[in-house]
Amino acid sequence: MINNLLLICLCSLLVASNCVLAQEAMYGAIDTTGQTVIPFEYNHLSTPAYGVLVARQGERIGLLDTKGELIAPFHYTSISSFENGMASYSISPQTCGYMDTLGQAVIPAVYDRCQPFHDSLAWVGRMENGELRYGVINRKGAQIIPFLYEEPGQHLYMEGRYKVKQDGLRGVIDRKGRILAAPQYQRMGQIS
Numbered sequence: 001m002i003n004n005l006l007l008i009c010l011c012s013l014l015v016a017s018n019c020v021l022a023q024e025a026m027y028g029a030i031d032t033t034g035q036t037v038i039p040f041e042y043n044h045l046s047t048p049a050y051g052v053l054v055a056r057q058g059e060r061i062g063l064l065d066t067k068g069e070l071i072a073p074f075h076y077t078s079i080s081s082f083e084n085g086m087a088s089y090s091i092s093p094q095t096c097g098y099m100d101t102l103g104q105a106v107i108p109a110v111y112d113r114c115q116p117f118h119d120s121l122a123w124v125g126r127m128e129n130g131e132l133r134y135g136v137i138n139r140k141g142a143q144i145i146p147f148l149y150e151e152p153g154q155h156l157y158m159e160g161r162y163k164v165k166q167d168g169l170r171g172v173i174d175r176k177g178r179i180l181a182a183p184q185y186q187r188m189g190q191i192s
Helices: none
Strands: 019-023 026-030 036-042 052-057 060-065 070-076 086-090 096-100 105-111 121-128 131-138 143-149 161-166 169-174 179-185
Touching: 036 052, 052 070, 086 105, 105 121, 121 143, 143 161, 161 179
Parallel strands: none
Antiparallel strands: 019 026, 026 036, 052 060, 060 070, 086 096, 096 105, 121 131, 131 143, 161 169, 169 179
16 A cells, blocks of 8 residues: 555654555545555645644545544635634635634634734735725634735734735734834835
8 A cells, every 4th residue: 555655745744643645646644554544535635733634525625633533524615724723714715714623613704815813813804895905803803903904914023013005005003903103105124
């Protein structure tokens, strides 16, 4: 079986030393003894994060644990990798929300764009008056920063500060949305 593998380990080690592999263009996982832990029946398997693998069967995506048990059904069009215990998901290509590592939709798919969580906050975009605008939500889905910005804020290396773009100009806000430098600059480099 191991000689028939088309790809070498996609990850160095999984929980319990399982390794995600591809065989005949299908993905699965074996343990260190070569025993199949997750059957080779998936079009793609991610590297595990938080004990969860994002799996694709055909055009649909779901979640598995490292033993191959189903965590979230295969009815999603996308699930991002887990960062800070959360992943964005889409049921239709136009909307996104967030799920936890248990596969529970903790923030409904009501946004048009979803960025990863960082320091318990995420930039999300939604259509406002025919234009895509970005704001920030917390892990419970509560709006922290209003949907005023033309693109997701860029986290600066200064603690809790974001570079933002509004009306074509750049500025800086803090993680509560307070303006530190009004959007009045055409360009803004990295601030350290």
